[in-house]
Amino acid sequence: MEQVFDVAILGASGYTGAELVRLIATHPGMRIAALAADRKAGQSLGQVFPHLRHLDLPKLVTIAEIDFAGIDLVFCALPHGTSQEVIAALPRDLRIVDLSADFRLRDPAAYARWYGREHQAPDLQAEAVYGLTEFYRDDIRKARLVAGTGCNAATGLYAILPLLRAGVIDPDEIIIDLVTGISGAGRSPKEEMLHAETSEGIHAYNIARHRHLGEFDQEFSRAAGRRVEVTFTPHLAPMNRGILVTAYVRGEPERIHAALADAYADERFLVVLPYGEAPATRHVRGSNYVHLGVVADRRPGRAMVFAALDNLVKGSSGQALQNANLMLGLPETLGLEAAPLFP
Amino acid sequence: MEQVFDVAILGASGYTGAELVRLIATHPGMRIAALAADRKAGQSLGQVFPHLRHLDLPKLVTIAEIDFAGIDLVFCALPHGTSQEVIAALPRDLRIVDLSADFRLRDPAAYARWYGREHQAPDLQAEAVYGLTEFYRDDIRKARLVAGTGCNAATGLYAILPLLRAGVIDPDEIIIDLVTGISGAGRSPKEEMLHAETSEGIHAYNIARHRHLGEFDQEFSRAAGRRVEVTFTPHLAPMNRGILVTAYVRGEPERIHAALADAYADERFLVVLPYGEAPATRHVRGSNYVHLGVVADRRPGRAMVFAALDNLVKGSSGQALQNANLMLGLPETLGLEAAPLFP
Amino acid sequence: MEQVFDVAILGASGYTGAELVRLIATHPGMRIAALAADRKAGQSLGQVFPHLRHLDLPKLVTIAEIDFAGIDLVFCALPHGTSQEVIAALPRDLRIVDLSADFRLRDPAAYARWYGREHQAPDLQAEAVYGLTEFYRDDIRKARLVAGTGCNAATGLYAILPLLRAGVIDPDEIIIDLVTGISGAGRSPKEEMLHAETSEGIHAYNIARHRHLGEFDQEFSRAAGRRVEVTFTPHLAPMNRGILVTAYVRGEPERIHAALADAYADERFLVVLPYGEAPATRHVRGSNYVHLGVVADRRPGRAMVFAALDNLVKGSSGQALQNANLMLGLPETLGLEAAPLFP
């Protein structure tokens, strides 16, 4: 590896920012040239995230303090809403991987509907490429601005998209039941994310109105060539990392399995289990791998499709790095092949 | 309270046995006269379950050592298969609440199909009453042998039975997605139930072939007056207690909510949340209460029905005690009204 | 039980307030006549704590709205600092059990030192009785204002106080190592109490400067009849409830065990394990029981003394109720004998 690219991370004091640092720390083709976290500016990242204290990193600064001249690519791990404003102010030739929700929906009306406000950078929105790597690889290679997917959305999309493309399931009968871990909620203090509130129990949240429905609608409809609306119920379970999708679909189970296996046969990170087996989130923890499975229902013509991934890696920061590798002309899997951490 | 009944617990060294002791310890109408645990005979219960060491209890004995002459009612918390043999050998006039799976299925063919062996006490099977208290209350009052329901089964039945009875959902389009805690797997050492194997992750198990499907088939078909087969996917989450059902059904959401609220309007332990709200298992932990909710899907004519209960209380030992109260002519709720433990 | 006393709970929207409601809900001698929570006034308690939604309770009001004329006793579960101001404004003949830290230290200078401000109600401070029931029982019976102990303090005091009184340990060589669960930190959102921050790990906090040192100094010095200063290191572990003290002391281990067993021989809630055994917090969870143990070190003249209790019950709300029983002339153990919840 000769060339080493200089990258900046905006929003380094959140979990996805820290996860980018963790992954890039041993990446042979990238160097962290700047770290921004407006409210923590002046501190070291090791003060904010002690698990990274052994690393030799630049101090946290404000975004305004960064000289973007020498930066090859920016990871933007800022909150939704903030991201579009910050990115609109960055140099127009800068490669950007955005991890927020701001550029995921191509249709400004869909954005306004799901996020409750007008988009502030509609021209950038038109330019952005949706970051589901295995489905938009060629576009991402050429893109200047890539929009990271929602972590829940990615999990559901990996389970269902190839089945719609292959035409092996009924597009009107898709139910996505999902269980997610807690780190997806971020590091901002909220009563409902306290350990005492979330441990030792499970519940559904944002039922039938989770914003990732916007991504499902967009991608499923595109894949099916017609309007597709799914039912989607996310649940919160007492674990730090991991998303499990259990999708209920209609179709011939063995054909469904075959379609999934075919679609991902050459994918390094998408592992389709043998027919009849189902994955566990703990077996992909801390890694960029996705485990997928198909099990026949006892009723003919019905199947359950499962997908498990780590929300902070393949669901956000690992995906972002995979896309950045493509954008910089690096091998796509570089720095991402570490095995999951179990137990 | 004048009369105090003498009860025996067979299988006191398992979690459901210990939970019966916990509940009966402060029950004003029952006294624990005998505790059997064949492999731990000779020990005190406090040695086997230190959380009960403050109680003044009879020593653990073998079943053969118990004089059933003075016993008013027996709780049988033995493993599946063992239970039918033990109960067949007990005095024929003894009231029995069985917590195993042995007498749940009325049809011997169904038993053989789901449990992989012929029933050893088919005459007792015919006599047994299914222990879903709120639906079989009158039969239970007169019963000699009551079969406790499966804990997963109970959760799904509470969510769906009134809807089939009221005819407000399509019986052919029921999907029961379920998440259960770990205590339901019992206290026998198994690799897959080690803390390191189960914590920090989620996965589905026994997909499309869980034995509680036998109970669903039996009870849903009876309620609908026709054959009903549901799709059922159980998951295991890292929590000790609690079961959450997320059921996907077809019907008018507000009518569904009304049917559920009507059915349970006079029930002490079944709490239907306001329309649009969903329950959490942690809010029923350690208690005999069930929280139920109905939320409309974004697609018309579809809804999610939720039910949450504690598998060791309302799902087994609390249910057993509620049934025993009825069988002994005691107030049904006696000893069962303690509030949930949160956090 | 003929007489039923009317009680009010101030600060009902915190964990100790909710725990009081849980315990009093099945208490035969008390009725909850008023619930105050200034910021949640107007809501029902079931909205704030859904696990209590089945109870028939008065609405949450502001403290100012309560008519204290008919109230027999007030539980004050307000934050430190607020408590002394509120209590100073209450009718002077009202019986009060305060769960905050405001009246625990008899010496105003000690209060100022540990809490960093002057006490606002020094006359009340002089009147308050320290609420460690088993050691101040007679005073509590006659008290108007009882100050609940710190939950960490209570655990350490139960382990050590009888040993100092009996003179069986060296007062200059006491180390109290402690592990506490997370509910003790309360329900206010704090980054460091998020599930993602606290689960799957352990660390020490407030080392050598935890405020409960003030209580240790006060009570140990009184028991020993001389100045006693201990070393104290609290740790935070990923569990909701429970405190475990491991105290390192100098003395003859068997004499230490005998002194502890003698001191607590007639206590309902303090259970001394056989010599050589050590307790687990999970075996007292949700209950008012304390399990204590003594194990000899391999080096002669040294021992470890262990104590385990539930911080929200015996460490605060259960203790408060036990003291209230005494103040109202009710049996001391009334409403507090429920067995621990395990698993």
Add this chain to the structure above:
Amino acid sequence: MEQVFDVAILGASGYTGAELVRLIATHPGMRIAALAADRKAGQSLGQVFPHLRHLDLPKLVTIAEIDFAGIDLVFCALPHGTSQEVIAALPRDLRIVDLSADFRLRDPAAYARWYGREHQAPDLQAEAVYGLTEFYRDDIRKARLVAGTGCNAATGLYAILPLLRAGVIDPDEIIIDLVTGISGAGRSPKEEMLHAETSEGIHAYNIARHRHLGEFDQEFSRAAGRRVEVTFTPHLAPMNRGILVTAYVRGEPERIHAALADAYADERFLVVLPYGEAPATRHVRGSNYVHLGVVADRRPGRAMVFAALDNLVKGSSGQALQNANLMLGLPETLGLEAAPLFP
């Protein structure tokens, strides 16, 4: 990196075996040539550990099936007792890193005392080098057989050894209080390691008689040049990975901190926090790093010394790999610099 060494792992179906595979999977200087697991022979490692299913690995075989001719180094991750028998039968010129307890104690009498049986390979025991890398680096480089340390032992040794060497603490007044996670207990099913038994609570175990005391005695006495006996109390906390030592020592706190910082100034994996700060296990999870801290007690001349590491990495498999790097002439830190996984 030109040379790639062929290694074999004996005992690949346990947690330390799997952790070796995880670490070596991305190690540029080693290739896994053979994996043995007698009871799972014939299976793929992915069947036994699904988190490793994406790796291209040799099938599991019995030890007898391995041709050791082409193997450069063997990792032996077998149970205690089995290890010495297996290693005694291996070719005498084979480099071996043993992860069991069999070769940790140099003195056969100490081995017999702590493990309750005579050693079966005393000549090998004499040859073995204790694997605490930073203290035995030069011996390890030249060693044929290296004995991995106990994971608890390593944590305590890192905290205390430099202080004894520097003479800044009183060797007669050392108390090591320790909290460990659950993966250290291994994958064999045991009732006391079930999720329902270990979650949501904490307790001490093997008090004053844990076998790692043998390692403390050996290493502390050697460092101090005289007999040193410490007090040691291990606890089990509900977390998968991580060990935290809280050591209570006598000496000048700032000198203690300086001695620790000096000793580890050039060590890549041993990070001494600023004076007054204490570590958390979650900040080293999944990594080979150790975080150490020193905090002054409020009583002069006393201090608490803290050390946190991951029991499966720096406490066993990472340590083994670090030693193997030295034995093979590879850079010591190769394949071990991945940052911790948080949250």
